[in-house]
Amino acid sequence: MPIRRRAVLGASLLAARRAAAQELPPLREIAARRGIGFGTAIHARLLGEAAYAAPIAREAALLVPEGEAKWDSLQPREGRFTLEELEPILRFADRNAQAVRGHTLVWHTALPAWVWQAPAPRLRGILEAHVAGVLALTRGRIADWDVVNEPIADPDVLPHQDLRDSIWARAMGEGYLDLAFRTARAADPAARLVLNDYGLEASWPRADEKRARLLRVLRGMLGRGAPVQAVGIQAHMPLDQPFAPSPFAAFLRQLRAMGLDVLLTELDVIEPAGAPLREEDIPARDAAVAARAHAVVSTALAEGCRTVLTWGLADPWSWLNLWPPARRPDGAEVRALPLDGAGRRKPMWHALARAFEGR
């Protein structure tokens, strides 16, 4: 190759390197500068795909398994506790200096058949054994646990009761919440014990009522001495629900005044299923998604939230591509997350960066 051509190539390579160097650092770094932990939910079975795993290694300081720490993975048969499915995530996290959150010890679903089939009087013992058995295996490796997921009833489904209808609630009433948290505290004195739920962000009556229900249930638990330490706000946010910062901020202040930490645990933005499809509509769609993410995250951070996780990092692998209420009838990919399938940073990525920087 003639020398001159080589010099030109060298110069453009240098320019490319410089451009890369000037590129914003990963979200985990931007967040960490402000004392914020940023992370994402992941699937163990996809970690072998570089397009999936490389951005997760780069951008996230925290990982949470999408399914590998649910009951059916951790105790598929009674008394057989196993980290088989979770272990690849714990190893990936070690390699990339990431912490792993646990999700979730007690939930109304993702239960193996043997739990569904158990007679109601056995459920108290089954719940205790699960919480204690799992934490005996994860103690020292997972320091942040969603102890109970989604215990609050949706007001449109159950207008007259705070507690979701589940096998746990039927067998024990609100007492199952206390039991789960007390058992967790005894089994792992160092872990942060979190109650996680959804439908808590929007500015409309249904969310007002769900927030009120959660506050009532938490006051009851704290009054009885149940060791709940934090509330995880899932923040799966439908764009067709209005959002204004003040009711959400007021709710977060109430939680903080009760001595609880707040986390955003499952952030993504759900477009209406009829969102326009043309290529030229994508910038407007991405801008709306980014604006909502920015509004919710900056409100939470202003109220003392220091942990933010998105539910997945890149659009092609979002659970919303499969979840019937969000799935696009035409099969088109959702645009709910910070990155696209090629690892490119979308407006939502920049919205999170700005929120972390306090802008």
Ligand code: XIL
């Ligand atoms: C979802 C996972 O993303 C899916 O892969 C799985 O099939 C079903 O569960 N709220 C929660 C999460 O708390 O556990 C759910 O995760 C998404 C909604």
